[in-house]
Amino acid sequence: MKSQDIARRWIDFFVAKGHTAVPSASLVSSDPSLLFTVAGMVPFIPYLTAREEPPYTRATSVQKCIRTGDIDEVGKTVRHGTFFQMCGNFSFGDYFKEGAISYAWELLTTPVEQGGFGLPQERLWVTVYHEDDEALAIWRDKIGVPAERIQKFGKKDNYWSTGQPGPAGPCSEIFYDRGPAYGIEGGPEADDTRYVEIWNLVFMQYQRGEGIGKEDFEILGELPKKNIDTGLGLERLAMILQGVENMYETDQVRPVLDKAAELSGKEYTSTEDPADPHHADDVRMRVVADHVRSALMLISDGVVPSNEGRGYVLRRLIRRAVRAMRLLGVETAVLPELLPASRDAMKGVYPEVETDFARISRIAYAEEKAFLRTIASGTARLEEAVVASKAAGTQLSGEEAFTLHDTYGFPIDLTLEMAAEAGLAVDEPTFRKLMTEQRERAQKDARQKKAGHADLTVFTQLHSAGDVVFTGYDELSTESAV
Numbered sequence: 001m002k003s004q005d006i007a008r009r010w011i012d013f014f015v016a017k018g019h020t021a022v023p024s025a026s027l028v029s030s031d032p033s034l035l036f037t038v039a040g041m042v043p044f045i046p047y048l049t050a051r052e053e054p055p056y057t058r059a060t061s062v063q064k065c066i067r068t069g070d071i072d073e074v075g076k077t078v079r080h081g082t083f084f085q086m087c088g089n090f091s092f093g094d095y096f097k098e099g100a101i102s103y104a105w106e107l108l109t110t111p112v113e114q115g116g117f118g119l120p121q122e123r124l125w126v127t128v129y130h131e132d133d134e135a136l137a138i139w140r141d142k143i144g145v146p147a148e149r150i151q152k153f154g155k156k157d158n159y160w161s162t163g164q165p166g167p168a169g170p171c172s173e174i175f176y177d178r179g180p181a182y183g184i185e186g187g188p189e190a191d192d193t194r195y196v197e198i199w200n201l202v203f204m205q206y207q208r209g210e211g212i213g214k215e216d217f218e219i220l221g222e223l224p225k226k227n228i229d230t231g232l233g234l235e236r237l238a239m240i241l242q243g244v245e246n247m248y249e250t251d252q253v254r255p256v257l258d259k260a261a262e263l264s265g266k267e268y269t270s271t272e273d274p275a276d277p278h279h280a281d282d283v284r285m286r287v288v289a290d291h292v293r294s295a296l297m298l299i300s301d302g303v304v305p306s307n308e309g310r311g312y313v314l315r316r317l318i319r320r321a322v323r324a325m326r327l328l329g330v331e332t333a334v335l336p337e338l339l340p341a342s343r344d345a346m347k348g349v350y351p352e353v354e355t356d357f358a359r360i361s362r363i364a365y366a367e368e369k370a371f372l373r374t375i376a377s378g379t380a381r382l383e384e385a386v387v388a389s390k391a392a393g394t395q396l397s398g399e400e401a402f403t404l405h406d407t408y409g410f411p412i413d414l415t416l417e418m419a420a421e422a423g424l425a426v427d428e429p430t431f432r433k434l435m436t437e438q439r440e441r442a443q444k445d446a447r448q449k450k451a452g453h454a455d456l457t458v459f460t461q462l463h464s465a466g467d468v469v470f471t472g473y474d475e476l477s478t479e480s481a482v
């Protein structure tokens with residue numbers, strides 16, 4: 001089943017259950033305190049927090065999302081994209097736990113010929129909050145999930161709140177068992193690669209009081225109007241239904257991966273095993289496929305590369321994609337080949353990526369060109385520094401690496417790699433120290449800025465998910481392969 005058909009089937013199912021289909025909002029969230037739309041619920045925040053009266057009591061959507069907090073997982077796990085689509089159904093004071101659980105089970109397990117996704121029941125595991133006996137009883141007694149496939153988790157995994165006084169409540173998640181070839185038995189508790197989380201059902205039920213963070217707080221009482229917020233990862237379901245190994249091999253992403261393989265002349269082997277010699281290259285191709293798509297969708301939604309905020313995230317995605325291609329052996333401009341592949345894979349659902357492609361591609365190609373120039377000029381400076389360090393019999397100083405990064409925009413991993421090629425070590429601890437100092441300065445600035453904003457309460461959960469606070473180009477993840 002194609003991704004597009006999954007989305008359509010989702011909407012059809014919930015519309016048939018009385019939900020209003022709401023088109024995806026932009027990736028650029030309308031609230032200034034939130035960089036991106038990180039979940040399907042974001043456009044509904046005013047209704048979920050009862051600040052505004054919703055025009056419907058049931059809604060459904062397939063929402064475009066960006067989670068920059070997951071960037072270092074991309075390509076290494078099977079299930080994390082920086083861009084993905086979250087299918088959701090929402091109830092504003094209408095149905096609650098039993099409704100949400102019954103709908104989820106019905107849609108997942110109804111045979112494909114009858115409008116469902118046809119997943120075998122015995123492959124599905126569920127988790128509940130350990131004190132949520134009500135959800136447990138619904139799963140076990142009403143739906144009939146065997147008790148041994150229901151696991152109980154604590155606050156950290158199965159409780160939602162904003163991190164501040166406001167709505168809160170337990171969640172229940174559905175996992176798909178990919179089978180013994182993918183890991184050890186024992187449910188999501190034992191192995192989150194074999195058992196892939198596909199759907200989160202949040203039961204907004206309580207009024208949360210003061211407390212610390214997401215785990216240590218008091219519950220003041222029940223909410224007068226209880227809400228349902230659910231989210232299923234479209235790409236994760238597509239990966240299962242299309243019988244592929246990971247989300248980067250699904251129909252909306254794979255063509256870019258194939259193009260990266262073609263351009264580099266490297267074979268993509270689909271391995272998840274870090275010990276496999278093909279793993280590093282496979283990860284790079286998956287990163288390229290993910291990041292190119294995210295860049296396409298971000299520019300399509302009006303983001304342009306810059307040195308801060310959303311534009312910086314876009315810049316970083318493009319640079320990481322270019323960098324990964326370079327590590328695959330391609331040093332010329334790659335986006336003119338890769339971006340059209342992503343456009344063609346996405347235009348069925350998002351026709352604007354085609355109609356607006358002249359603008360989108362102009363921005364993307366210019367950014368790549370600028371980065372290639374940065375690489376060229378940084379390389380000249382680095383080569384001089386290498387000669388000087390060698391003559392002095394020292395390693396390449398941390399200050400030099402920092403200047404290359406900070407002034408020339410030359411990534412540290414490139415410095416490390418090229419210095420190593422020249423037989424020179426880099427004083428990384430000093431580089432790190434300088435980066436930390438810079439980050440602390442930036443965070444202090446950000447804090448001062450933020451204090452000026454109005455009520456940020458409802459966004460704290462999103463902030464704490466690591467998707468909002470942007471600390472700079474320094475989170476380069478030099479440990480990662482790209």
Ligand code: ATP
Nearest residue numbers: 067070079080081084197198199200231232233236
């Ligand atoms: P995980 O534990 O796998 O990181 P999550 O618990 O952070 O997922 P939720 O915040 O519960 O995810 O989001 C709801 C659903 O959205 C998830 O069950 C998953 O199917 C999907 N999802 C979340 N993050 C991503 C991502 N980075 N890429 C693709 N799908 C995602």
Ligand code: MG
Nearest residue numbers: 067070080465
């Ligand atoms: Mg996550």
Ligand code: MG
Nearest residue numbers: 157173197200
């Ligand atoms: Mg999770």
Ligand code: MG
Nearest residue numbers: 173197199200
């Ligand atoms: Mg979850």
